[in-house]
Amino acid sequence: MTVPVNVWWFEVLLYASLTIDALSVAFQDRTPRPDMTEQMIGAATVTAAVLLLLLTFLVWLAAQRRKSWPRWVLTLALVLSSISLTQVVGEKGLQFDSFVDIVSCALTLGGLYCSFTGDAKDWFNA
Numbered sequence: 001m002t003v004p005v006n007v008w009w010f011e012v013l014l015y016a017s018l019t020i021d022a023l024s025v026a027f028q029d030r031t032p033r034p035d036m037t038e039q040m041i042g043a044a045t046v047t048a049a050v051l052l053l054l055l056t057f058l059v060w061l062a063a064q065r066r067k068s069w070p071r072w073v074l075t076l077a078l079v080l081s082s083i084s085l086t087q088v089v090g091e092k093g094l095q096f097d098s099f100v101d102i103v104s105c106a107l108t109l110g111g112l113y114c115s116f117t118g119d120a121k122d123w124f125n126a
Contacts, residue, residue: 003063003064003123004118004119004120004122004123005118005119006114006115006117006118006119006120006123007063007114007115007119007120007123008063009110009111009114010059010062010063010111010112010114010115010120011059011063011111012111013107013108013110013111013114014055014059014074014107014108014111014112015056015059016107017104017105017107017108017111018052018055018056018059020100020103020104020107021048021052021104022052024097024100024101024104025045025048025049025052028045028097030045055074055077058070058073058074059074062074062115062124066123066124067124068124068125071112071115071116071124074108074112075112078105078108078109078112081101081105081108082105085098085101085102085105088101
């Protein structure tokens, strides 16, 4: 069975967003500071990696296994991410890393839009 165009776009855009997020985590500053020990940095990195793997699994479940509920979990993750991003931009202003997060959120928003519209509706309701 061929994947509908909107589902394909959903998958491509979400995987692109997750790739950007993975690169963002990979290039984060891991220099220990008084308020951030090496153990805390390691734990945050492992947590981010596990979360990225979970989100990747959710995209796969939705796109390839035709499950509808992962789209709602991904939507909730986008809402929480947007709230966090708004707070960070409000405190620190627009910096390069926050710009990268904005691009990632925009890709996710576009992908989720595709998953709820057009020929994707029949894919998830079947």
